[in-house]
Amino acid sequence: MSSHAPILEARGLVKRFGGVIAVDHVSLVVHAGEMLALIGPNGAGKSTCFNLLNGQLRPDAGEILLEGRSLAGLPPRAIWRLGVGRTFQITATFASMTVRENVQVALLSHHRRVWRFWRAARETFVAEADGLIAQVGMREQADRPCGVLAYGDLKRVELAIALANDPKLLLMDEPTAGMAPAERLGLMELTRHLVRERGVACLFTEHDMDVVFGHADRILVMNRGRLIAEGNAAAVRANPAVREVYLGSGATSGGH
Amino acid sequence: MDFLLVQFLTGLANASALFLIASGLTVIFGVTRVVNFAHGSFYMLGAYLAWTIVRALWDWGGREPWLFVLGLLLAALAVGAIGALVEILLLRRIYRAPELFQLLATFGAVLIVQDITLALWGPEDLPLPRPRWLRAFIEVAGERFPLYDLILIFVGPVVLGLLWLLFQRTRFGILVRAATQDREMVAALGVDQRALFTGVFFLGSALAGLGGAIVLPSQNANLQMDLAIIAEAFVVVVVGGMGSVPGAFLASLLIAEVQAFGIVLVPKATLVLVFLVMAAVLMVRPYGLLGRPQAHARAPTGSVAPVIRAAPFVLKVVGASALALAAAAPLYAGPYGLTVLIELVVFVLFAASLHLLMGPGGVVSFGHAAYFGLGAYGAALGVRFLAVPMEVGLVLAPLLAGLFGVVFGWFVVRLSGVYLAMLTLAFAQIVWAAAFQWVELTGGDNGILGVWPSPWARDKALFLWLALALCIGATVLLRRAIYAPFGYGLRAARDSELRAEAVGLNAAQLRLVAFVIAAASAGIAGGVYAYAKGSVFPTYISIPKSVDALLMVLLGGVQTVSGPIVGAVAFHGLFLTLLQWVEWWRAALGLAIVALVLAFPEGVAGFVQRRWEARFGAAS
Ligand SMILES: Nc1ncnc2c1ncn2[C@@H]1O[C@H](COP(=O)(O)OP(=O)(O)OP(=O)(O)O)[C@@H](O)[C@H]1O
Ligand SMILES: [Mg+2]
Numbered sequence: 001m002s003s004h005a006p007i008l009e010a011r012g013l014v015k016r017f018g019g020v021i022a023v024d025h026v027s028l029v030v031h032a033g034e035m036l037a038l039i040g041p042n043g044a045g046k047s048t049c050f051n052l053l054n055g056q057l058r059p060d061a062g063e064i065l066l067e068g069r070s071l072a073g074l075p076p077r078a079i080w081r082l083g084v085g086r087t088f089q090i091t092a093t094f095a096s097m098t099v100r101e102n103v104q105v106a107l108l109s110h111h112r113r114v115w116r117f118w119r120a121a122r123e124t125f126v127a128e129a130d131g132l133i134a135q136v137g138m139r140e141q142a143d144r145p146c147g148v149l150a151y152g153d154l155k156r157v158e159l160a161i162a163l164a165n166d167p168k169l170l171l172m173d174e175p176t177a178g179m180a181p182a183e184r185l186g187l188m189e190l191t192r193h194l195v196r197e198r199g200v201a202c203l204f205t206e207h208d209m210d211v212v213f214g215h216a217d218r219i220l221v222m223n224r225g226r227l228i229a230e231g232n233a234a235a236v237r238a239n240p241a242v243r244e245v246y247l248g249s250g251a252t253s254g255g256h
Numbered sequence: 257m258d259f260l261l262v263q264f265l266t267g268l269a270n271a272s273a274l275f276l277i278a279s280g281l282t283v284i285f286g287v288t289r290v291v292n293f294a295h296g297s298f299y300m301l302g303a304y305l306a307w308t309i310v311r312a313l314w315d316w317g318g319r320e321p322w323l324f325v326l327g328l329l330l331a332a333l334a335v336g337a338i339g340a341l342v343e344i345l346l347l348r349r350i351y352r353a354p355e356l357f358q359l360l361a362t363f364g365a366v367l368i369v370q371d372i373t374l375a376l377w378g379p380e381d382l383p384l385p386r387p388r389w390l391r392a393f394i395e396v397a398g399e400r401f402p403l404y405d406l407i408l409i410f411v412g413p414v415v416l417g418l419l420w421l422l423f424q425r426t427r428f429g430i431l432v433r434a435a436t437q438d439r440e441m442v443a444a445l446g447v448d449q450r451a452l453f454t455g456v457f458f459l460g461s462a463l464a465g466l467g468g469a470i471v472l473p474s475q476n477a478n479l480q481m482d483l484a485i486i487a488e489a490f491v492v493v494v495v496g497g498m499g500s501v502p503g504a505f506l507a508s509l510l511i512a513e514v515q516a517f518g519i520v521l522v523p524k525a526t527l528v529l530v531f532l533v534m535a536a537v538l539m540v541r542p543y544g545l546l547g548r549p550q551a552h553a554r555a556p557t558g559s560v561a562p563v564i565r566a567a568p569f570v571l572k573v574v575g576a577s578a579l580a581l582a583a584a585a586p587l588y589a590g591p592y593g594l595t596v597l598i599e600l601v602v603f604v605l606f607a608a609s610l611h612l613l614m615g616p617g618g619v620v621s622f623g624h625a626a627y628f629g630l631g632a633y634g635a636a637l638g639v640r641f642l643a644v645p646m647e648v649g650l651v652l653a654p655l656l657a658g659l660f661g662v663v664f665g666w667f668v669v670r671l672s673g674v675y676l677a678m679l680t681l682a683f684a685q686i687v688w689a690a691a692f693q694w695v696e697l698t699g700g701d702n703g704i705l706g707v708w709p710s711p712w713a714r715d716k717a718l719f720l721w722l723a724l725a726l727c728i729g730a731t732v733l734l735r736r737a738i739y740a741p742f743g744y745g746l747r748a749a750r751d752s753e754l755r756a757e758a759v760g761l762n763a764a765q766l767r768l769v770a771f772v773i774a775a776a777s778a779g780i781a782g783g784v785y786a787y788a789k790g791s792v793f794p795t796y797i798s799i800p801k802s803v804d805a806l807l808m809v810l811l812g813g814v815q816t817v818s819g820p821i822v823g824a825v826a827f828h829g830l831f832l833t834l835l836q837w838v839e840w841w842r843a844a845l846g847l848a849i850v851a852l853v854l855a856f857p858e859g860v861a862g863f864v865q866r867r868w869e870a871r872f873g874a875a876s
């Protein structure tokens with residue numbers, strides 16, 4: 001699809017939980033400026049893939065390369081420093097801080113200014129934080145604590161945080177869950193714009209097929225830990241194995 | 257060899273009493289999730305009641321063994337009833353309150369029970385008369401071994417068996433097991449929780465009471481029993497795994513044997529040894545020998561912490577005025593007033609240092625007095641062995657405290673929740689034990705005297721200014737750190753470790769640095785206190801001192817930056833007033849704590865802040 005160099009390359013990833021093989025020899029490549037969707041029914045292993053990619057979990061086998069550099073054994077914080085931004089399926093923000101402070105913390109960390117004991121943190125990187133907040137459409141809510149935000153808004157904050165380190169790779173686990181349909185399209189539009197403009201590589205999952213088919217350059221389909229199909233929207237839609245998973249016997253999930 | 261056997265049997269005998277009290281504690285925790293400080297008080301009451309009941313029975317029917325056993329059982333039942341009463345009157349009202357507040361309320365109960373016991377039985381140790389059969393010995397491999405201890409060896413396993421039957425065969429027992437595994441589930445099934453909880457408190461307290469009663473023949477009933485046993489009981493429960501009765505059994509054997517042989521190997525460091533064993537077990541198995549990860553760890557101080565805002569202008573004016581007023585005290589206050597003020601200033605820093613850990617850090621330390629004490633001893637040891645002047649002593653204080661902060665903190669920040677709290681308690685007990693037992697170094701119970709300020713600071717007014725400069729200066733620095741990027745990083749790690757690590761923050765490292773800063777700050781407070789008093793004692797490191805710090809922080813409100821300051825002033829004011837005006841000041845303090853927990857579950861400053869914001873809106 002894209003002629004750019006690969007940003008992320010994963011080869012033969014395997015992850016077991018006890019007897020369950022959550023991720024079973026998954027290989028994938030994401031290029032700069034590309035939106036790659038990873039879809040599949042509940043429990044397919046999508047989030048586990050994300051957790052392997054950002055170092056949350058150690059793979060039992062396989063390797064992960066970011067711009068050709070192996071990520072083996074690195075903790076999430078080190079992988080973040082290499083330019084990987086992540087949003088979580090179940091949002092994780094700092095509940096006792098305002099939206100702006102959440103982004104400020106990410107910026108402080110990115111600029112390696114956390115080990116400061118004197119100057120007030122609220123006065124640091126204000127403009128930069130406000131820029132990111134405006135980008136994700138949270139300007140009006142910049143002073144509200146994350147503890148009281150609606151779920152869809154938390155997803156936006158997560159995106160702003162993920163953008164704070166000027167990432168090369170964005171990992172977004174269900175970025176539009178909890179949003180109204182119009183909002184979903186807006187947020188994905190924004191993401192696609194950023195991806196194109198800055199040459200970011202983006203891997204995302206979604207249960208909303210409109211979002212997936214409307215915004216992905218390429219789609220990977222996963223079921224029970226394995227990749228079962230790959231291609232553009234039309235190819236995936238037509239794929240019998242995919243139809244089987246989504247419409248056949250195991251119709252556990254579709255868009256919701 | 258024979259000597260080892262006897263030592264081993266002694267360990268087994270001691271394990272029984274330890275198991276009785278620990279099994280009660282662990283059952284109560286498993287079902288209600290209350291960390292019950294008052295459990296030691298039930299143990300103490302068991303001993304006192306047994307003393308009264310057994311003697312009454314003996315007066316009536318002669319000193320027969322069966323009347324002795326009957327007396328012990330009656331005492332246990334009576335303590336069980338008292339435990340159920342405490343549950344109904346107090347704990348029932350605070351199951352929904354944050355864990356720490358529950359803990360404080362149970363500590364309030366400890367103080368109340370202490371004074372009631374004092375009032376009823378007086379201050380003297382009470383020995384049980386020992387008829388011939390209680391003094392009998394048997395020959396074990398050529399050594400004399402008390403028959404009573406031999407019987408005790410079997411009490412533990414028998415009680416374990418009875419508990420097993422209770423938990424397997426009765427509806428109550430099955431409910432207890434179910435609730436231990438999943439409390440919400442049992443609630444959802446429509447079980448009468450009130451009756452279950454009261455029943456569990458009856459059972460747990462009766463076990464503690466029996467534990468206290470069976471040690472009566474070998475240890476007199478005395479007023480120190482409660483806190484002496486509670487630390488050990490916590491160790492056993494934590495080592496065994498919170499909520500696990502078989503775990504408590506194994507752990508009581510382990511701990512009792514460590515003590516029995518420790519007395520032979522390192523007579524001066526038995527307590528240290530016990531707590532080291534606990535620390536070692538927790539490092540290998542963070543949930544104890546047979547424990548399981550807690551299903552859902554609640555935030556230690558309530559659900560979501562509020563946003564920290566810059567202090568409103570009014571508050572800054574109030575703070576500056578208070579400081580000016582304190583600095584001008586020599587103009588209007590007498591020597592007693594200055595002494596009180598110096599103590600107050602010391603406690604403000606002590607509380608503020610703990611607040612950094614508890615509030616922004618989310619690390620609840622039960623043993624913060626360790627660092628206060630280490631500061632005090634750092635200065636005092638410098639004076640005693642190196643004859644250093646005060647200026648150097650005040651540098652040694654935070655150094656020693658900070659050094660131990662590094663070592664202990666390295667372990668502590670790797671745990672969470674109740675286990676973390678118990679490890680901090682254990683470390684504090686290690687330090688206390690060293691101060692208490694290592695007489696050559698620390699003077700033991702007699703402490704170290706003659707820790708006087710340098711000549712220029714002997715004047716009370718000058719010393720007050722010195723204390724203000726050091727303690728309030730350090731408090732201000734701590735406040736700045738909370739508002740600075742470091743404080744934000746620390747709060748980030750507390751709010752969501754997952755997110756913090758995903759944006760490049762090292763949560764454990766942030767917490768460790770906070771721990772060391774808090775320890776060193778408490779050390780400064782301890783150092784100033786040592787010079788203010790002219791002496792240091794092991795009591796500076798005792799559990800009540802750690803609880804004082806917790807009280808000050810919680811009284812003020814964990815989630816407000818000014819909280820610890822308000823809390824320290826309020827607590828010390830309350831304490832001194834009670835001490836001066838009320839004969840039964842412990843009971844009064846305990847009642848005050850209980851009342852405060854019931855009235856202000858968010859702390860005084862938190863309460864005021866909420867009222868303020870409701871009235872004038874949030875300042876931001
Ligand atoms: N920490 C874990 N321990 C044990 N099993 C796990 C763990 N995390 C995931 N699993 C299992 O791995 C499988 C894949 O889970 P995963 O969360 O990756 O699915 P998913 O595709 O993200 O599903 P969803 O669409 O519901 O988010 C599931 O069977 C899940 O139960
Ligand atoms: Mg998922």
